[in-house]
Amino acid sequence: MSELEVLNLVKQSQEQLIIDHVSFHIADGEFFVLLGPSGSGKSTLIRLLCGFETPDAGQIILNGQEITNQLNHHRNLAVVFQDYGLFESMNVFDNIAYSLQNQHMPRKEIEMRILMASEVLELKSLLKRALTDLSGGEVQRVALAKVLVKDADLYLFDEPLSQLDQKARYRIRQEIMMIHHLKRKPTLYITHDQNEAFAMADRIAVISDGKIQQIGTPEEVRNRPKTLFVAKFLSDPPINLLESYLQYHDVRYHMTTDGLQLILPTRWTNGLARLGPQSKISLGLRPTGLIPQWDLPTLEGVPHVRAQTQVMAVEPMIGRVLVQLKLGFHTLLTAEFDDDHPQALYIGAMLIIGIKMEEFLLFHPTSGELLN
Template sequence: MPGVELIDVAKSFGSTEVIPKLNLSIDEGEFAVIVGPSGCGKSTTLRMICGLEPVTSGSIFIKDRNVTKAAPKARDIAMVFQSYALYPHMDVAGNMSFALRLAGRPKEEIKRRVDHAAQLLELTDYLHRKPRDLSGGQRQRVAMGRSIVRDAYCFLFDEPLSNLDAKLRSSMRTELALLHKQLERTMVYVTHDQIEAMTMADRIVIMDQGEIQQVGTPREVYTSPRNRFVAGFIGSPSMNFLDAQLQDERGELVVRGDGFRLPIPDRLQQQVQNTTVTECTVGLRPEHFFARNDGSGNLAALKLNVDVAEYIGSSQFLAAHLGEQAVTATVDVGPDAEPMQSGEYYFDTNRLYLFDRRTGMAL
């Protein structure tokens, strides 16, 4: 059952169209992450679900109710803002209980729910502090507590971790995932950070230029990206894209480019046979390069001219050239290896991706 559904939703600011018709269905209880580069329309989409931004056309359903024209408070949603948006003149308890007090709930109920949320977020000792006396991470938790006490049907998060330092961010990621498990609520989370998307999402919605590029589980968007944008956006470091041609060499399908010739893996045989495209882009993820041929998989040799080898512990990050084109590779050579030199490297051709160079769509 869809918890949040957007049907043909479009948004324009004046004559500038930021979101052409968008359709999205988020299941009840699902943790959906909308991810994309800045300016892709992800925040606008979230604000339209929230009701802070009116839609230009189309309709929005939350829990099977058409809320397209409803005020935010009538949508049974709670929102966590990027800047936390705490009320500076209220203490933590006041911030968390504000919505309940406005709704005129009985005092005992408010206290019970605030105490419960404070316990869940380990804020019990801070209930009577003002936001200015809290650290960034604590403020972040108060912002979440404010949503939790509402017991809303759907939680919306607008880049809530982007103001935290890296270490705190990763621990808050875990807390958020745990919170989702405990609350079992529909959550829509917006971020530009693909790591956050990959680690927390049940399903990832990848957006670019106001359009949804792909919707899928983290595994789906990583292993079968629909187009070149998704392939480049998901995964870190980013996928390498090399210009190449598809060729039929006496019955063997290969992809050939400057300095390389790779066989087409079984997984893509059918598609390549059926396509009329010859000009293509090959996608090679850095982590699928190997320094040695240990006989596993379908390894193909590639000659890399290594420009820089960066030591990152158990592996090395190579900035190199394959023919004339720059590639990056992460090779797992153990912590004691010398800096890697130019020479033969191996790529697992089962993990190769092909894109139509003109349309950018995956073959």
């Protein structure tokens, strides 16, 4: 049984915190995805886990043993890097065999493992070929074979699909999941691509500026983002952000924004109380959370608000349509609807929309923390 524990890891470069007190746990057999934009600290974190760099503070514990300052070759890891980490001077077989040979594994055992991996990843006919003769997808499968032949305590994937086209990305993603299910060890997968993260993860950690913003299941981080950064990063099309105003009156908070006035549920009062009796607040509304008037019957019995809007622009997509709506005097909202009522969506049309109360995301005006 294997597990990884990262505790308050810190890495500083000059006076800048690259990794800022990062903590997380990956259980045995869990596929854990670290998701964040470029420059967020993802690659530095994997270098710390691999032992290529040493943290300034914190602990890395693998299988109950601290490996924070352990040399790289003493850590039983299997890693696929963004640049694959292969040797162009070697053929496919020798690349796969390299790490096993360094472990002084018997030749027959190496050959057996490579034969098994080459059959699983359809590389058998390529074992004697040079890397320069392979396609990008084939090279990536060689990198995966190096992982598959190892019996590691932890499997790490650092942006492994970034250099592949869409078709190859789908296939390699399936093969990575197959390897994970075969090994059933802790797996850390690093990516900037939210589609990859949501397709593969048991849990996701969203990272920005070296800090973990939120850890949860794909459903948790998508539906209840804990910070404004997470809400913006995971929203496609971009989340609608409205500057709004709160006022506490008659044991309830009232919220006003351009085109909307409503009384907020009492269950949100404690979270909002830190702002005081009057305050600005950032209101987030996801485009998929705006319900067009022909679907309003689905909100029967569900707490929601309705608003009058005007269609300002229409952008047809495959199976859906993006609509820009004017709310109030000057607020523009982006909505995403199914494309089953095109006759109702034309520039200038008046459209009533519904918004479930559970879709309202209220963020602290300065820290960006979710308050409801």
